[in-house]
Amino acid sequence: xxxxxxxxxxxxxxLLFGFAFPGLIWAFAQLTxxxxxxxxxxxxxxxxxxxxxxxxxxxxxxxxxRPSAVDYNAAATGASNLSPTNPAFLAVAKARLDTFLLQNPxxxxxxxxxxxxxxxGSGLDPDLSPAGALxxxxxxxxxRGLAPARVAALVQAQTAGPWLGFVGPAHVGVLQLNLALxxxxxxx
Amino acid sequence: MLNTLNVGLLFGLSAALALPVGRYMARxxxxxxxxxxxxxxxxxxxxYRLTGLKPTRAMTWRQYVGALLGINLVWLVWAVGILLVQxxxxxxxxxxxxxxxxxQALHTAVSFLTSTNAQHYSxxxxxxxxxxxxxxxxxxxxxAGTSLAAGIAVVRALGGTDTAxxxxxxxxxLVRSCVRILLPVCLVFSVxxxxxxxxxxxxxxxxxxxxxxxxxxxxxGPVAAMMSIKELGSNGGGFFGPxxxxxxxxxxxxxxxxxxxxxxxxxxxxxxxxxxxxRRRRFAAILFAVMTAGLLLLAAPAVWVELRGNxxxxxxxxxxxxxxxxxxxxxxxxxVYHTAAYAGINMAIPAGTIAGAQDSFAPLTGVPxxxxxxxxxxxxxxxxxxxxxxxxxxxxxxxxxxxxGRSPELLGKKVEARExxxxxxxxxxxxxxxxxxxxxxxxxxxxTPHAADxxxxxxxxxxxxxxxxxxxxxxxxxGNGSGFGGLGSNNPFWNLTPxxxxxxxxxxxxxxxxxxxxxxxxxxxxxxxxxxIRLESATFAVLLLVVIGVLGALLFFPALTLxxxxxxxxxx
Numbered sequence: 001x002x003x004x005x006x007x008x009x010x011x012x013x014x015l016l017f018g019f020a021f022p023g024l025i026w027a028f029a030q031l032t033x034x035x036x037x038x039x040x041x042x043x044x045x046x047x048x049x050x051x052x053x054x055x056x057x058x059x060x061x062x063x064x065x066r067p068s069a070v071d072y073n074a075a076a077t078g079a080s081n082l083s084p085t086n087p088a089f090l091a092v093a094k095a096r097l098d099t100f101l102l103q104n105p106x107x108x109x110x111x112x113x114x115x116x117x118x119x120x121g122s123g124l125d126p127d128l129s130p131a132g133a134l135x136x137x138x139x140x141x142x143x144r145g146l147a148p149a150r151v152a153a154l155v156q157a158q159t160a161g162p163w164l165g166f167v168g169p170a171h172v173g174v175l176q177l178n179l180a181l182x183x184x185x186x187x188x
Numbered sequence: 189m190l191n192t193l194n195v196g197l198l199f200g201l202s203a204a205l206a207l208p209v210g211r212y213m214a215r216x217x218x219x220x221x222x223x224x225x226x227x228x229x230x231x232x233x234x235x236y237r238l239t240g241l242k243p244t245r246a247m248t249w250r251q252y253v254g255a256l257l258g259i260n261l262v263w264l265v266w267a268v269g270i271l272l273v274q275x276x277x278x279x280x281x282x283x284x285x286x287x288x289x290x291x292q293a294l295h296t297a298v299s300f301l302t303s304t305n306a307q308h309y310s311x312x313x314x315x316x317x318x319x320x321x322x323x324x325x326x327x328x329x330x331x332a333g334t335s336l337a338a339g340i341a342v343v344r345a346l347g348g349t350d351t352a353x354x355x356x357x358x359x360x361x362l363v364r365s366c367v368r369i370l371l372p373v374c375l376v377f378s379v380x381x382x383x384x385x386x387x388x389x390x391x392x393x394x395x396x397x398x399x400x401x402x403x404x405x406x407x408x409g410p411v412a413a414m415m416s417i418k419e420l421g422s423n424g425g426g427f428f429g430p431x432x433x434x435x436x437x438x439x440x441x442x443x444x445x446x447x448x449x450x451x452x453x454x455x456x457x458x459x460x461x462x463x464x465x466x467r468r469r470r471f472a473a474i475l476f477a478v479m480t481a482g483l484l485l486l487a488a489p490a491v492w493v494e495l496r497g498n499x500x501x502x503x504x505x506x507x508x509x510x511x512x513x514x515x516x517x518x519x520x521x522x523x524v525y526h527t528a529a530y531a532g533i534n535m536a537i538p539a540g541t542i543a544g545a546q547d548s549f550a551p552l553t554g555v556p557x558x559x560x561x562x563x564x565x566x567x568x569x570x571x572x573x574x575x576x577x578x579x580x581x582x583x584x585x586x587x588x589x590x591x592x593g594r595s596p597e598l599l600g601k602k603v604e605a606r607e608x609x610x611x612x613x614x615x616x617x618x619x620x621x622x623x624x625x626x627x628x629x630x631x632x633x634x635x636t637p638h639a640a641d642x643x644x645x646x647x648x649x650x651x652x653x654x655x656x657x658x659x660x661x662x663x664x665x666x667g668n669g670s671g672f673g674g675l676g677s678n679n680p681f682w683n684l685t686p687x688x689x690x691x692x693x694x695x696x697x698x699x700x701x702x703x704x705x706x707x708x709x710x711x712x713x714x715x716x717x718x719x720x721i722r723l724e725s726a727t728f729a730v731l732l733l734v735v736i737g738v739l740g741a742l743l744f745f746p747a748l749t750l751x752x753x754x755x756x757x758x759x760x
Contacts, residue, residue, distance in 0.1 A: 034385075
């Protein structure tokens with residue numbers, strides 16, 4: 001069998017689809033305002049994160065995102081891959097619940113949404129549901145000396161409704177919410 | 189209700205787009221003029237001129253298969269070679285990613301060659317930018333082109349009159365599929381992904397302090413180029429480990445909708461194309477209906493099961509969540525319903541790009557999901573889904589004819605022993621390979637002392653562990669490529685045995701379908717017999733669904749009993 005022509009064809013297809021195609025897509029990106037660089041978020045003149053990439057928050061004065069199986073390591077992402085019947089998963093979920101109740105006194109078990117006990121698919125989930133943010137309002141308000149109503153209003157303001165008004169769940173970006181929180185004028 | 193409406197709308201949008209795209213594909217394969225000719229015709233002709241290939245030279249099925257396998261071998265050698273030396277190439281490796289180990293490189297190359305795209309590496313740490321483009325994206329294009337070529341060759345043979353048995357020219361089919369179909373569609377979708385926030389940059393990982401002041405490293409790369417072909421070519425290999433759950437592959441619900449449409453578009457368009465190409469639009473409509481019904485019958489229960497939630501979480505004292513509490517391994521911006529529905533679509537169509545962790549889905553979803561993958565014909569992969577459906581059609585036509593006591597025929601040609609032997613072989617080969625490999629894996633696991641520590645294969649115990657291994661082989665054989673992340677898969681056993689399933693699952697149906705179609709092509713048409721069951725009838729459609737169901741259930745029910753069903757009943 002003559003391999004020369006198929007090899008030649010493969011080489012040309014490689015140039016076309018391995019290089020020219022990505023090159024074209026890259027060139028188009030340079031024409032867009034964000035240049036497809038991952039949507040960095042800039043605060044006080046420096047990059048503090050990326051709009052769609054969740055980051056780790058541990059302090060009481062910030063809203064905390066969902067648990068992450070990779071501890072929000074955006075260079076090695078992943079999920080827990082634990083099955084819903086795995087005793088290890090149930091033990092972790094229970095421990096997360098206990099910790100959350102301890103850090104948020106006054107919150108009852110029935111108020112805690114499941115997203116705060118479960119690790120996300122990417123380990124980088126940037127969002128909370130409105131309920132997942134609102135249940136943390138009392139803690140954040142106390143840590144910052146703000147009126148809870150002001151913080152709750154901020155959560156409402158930062159909540160993005162479903163896409164086109166009716167597709168998919170409402171959600172609130174944790175990084176954006178925390179940046180808005182830092183920008184709130186002091187005082188109750 | 190609203191969620192169901194949304195999924196229905198996305199399905200409808202895909203079907204609506206599949207009409208013009210399918211019509212365009214029929215014109216391309218028919219050699220008719222299209223509105224993209226001014227740009228794409230010179231490109232296509234340049235490829236023939238530069239290589240000296242003669243696109244008009246008609247091939248018999250043997251020559252066609254020979255050309256197909258030969259060029260696939262070239263790609264395999266290229267892919268393994270680059271993956272082994274990716275660290276030594278002086279460019280496009282800003283994050284200094286090391287070379288792949290031999291069995292992993294082999295697994296990755298076979299996986300992308302067969303359009304499976306199972307990944308035993310994590311993109312952000314396992315493949316350089318050069319490899320992502322020159323090996324992975326490249327293979328995604330040409331493997332999808334191969335699928336389309338095999339598909340159109342079978343369609344052409346079914347409608348042809350060349351009794352000498354020529355099915356077309358493989359190189360022409362490949363080039364046309366890649367240049368005239370995949371290239372323009374992928375350009376459009378990649379641009380949509382970029383506009384939706386998917387990165388396309390050659391800058392390496394970003395380093396920045398977080399808001400709390402700790403250091404963070406964010407992997408990125410030329411992602412948008414890969415997103416379109418991975419979905420449109422039914423490939424599925426993502427840039428990052430978590431695939432469509434990763435915010436850089438799928439940042440918003442807008443991009444999620446684009447992914448939805450991209451997965452469904454070409455498998456749907458292929459059916460439309462077949463209707464126009466064969467001038468049998470009623471046949472295409474019946475196929476479309478059967479595929480839609482099969483997809484719904486299996487995917488809908490999976491969504492329902494997933495929404496019922498995990499009772500163990502409610503037992504901790506949590507309130508009942510209307511949107512479901514099965515959020516382990518899922519993202520808030522998509523929610524339980526849409527993640528499950530999208531998973532169902534990705535089982536039927538073997539892109540296998542799940543927007544969540546397959547391992548953490550409710551145990552019972554494993555039954556419909558594995559059946560959908562195994563059947564691989566409810567739309568199925570671009571090009572290859574039709575090949576699988578064609579095998580089921582041959583078997584159904586045979587059974588239907590016997591039921592009414594006629595000699596079996598299909599589209600005016602007699603179905604005889606040779607065709608039935610090939611069809612049966614294809615229908616049985618994949619289950620045999622899958623079950624034998626799973627059996628071997630389970631035996632090794634059960635007989636190795638302290639297997640959990642010695643082998644480190646399974647992170648979940650018991651029946652779920654069995655499901656993990658069964659799923660890996662079904663996924664490999666059906667070219668799906670999704671997997672239970674809880675499988676410790678990067679070791680020689682799990683890199684090598686699935687290669688067998690991937691290669692047989694890929695090339696056995698292609699060769700088998702071509703043999704049958706070429707066999708039918710070479711026969712003289714027989715006048716339609718009175719009282720036979722017509723292909724283009726509701727009776728045949730129902731019978732086809734039943735045959736698919738019986739074959740799938742009979743072959744896999746015992747294994748599914750040991751996996752997902754045992755986990756479900758054991759967990760109650």
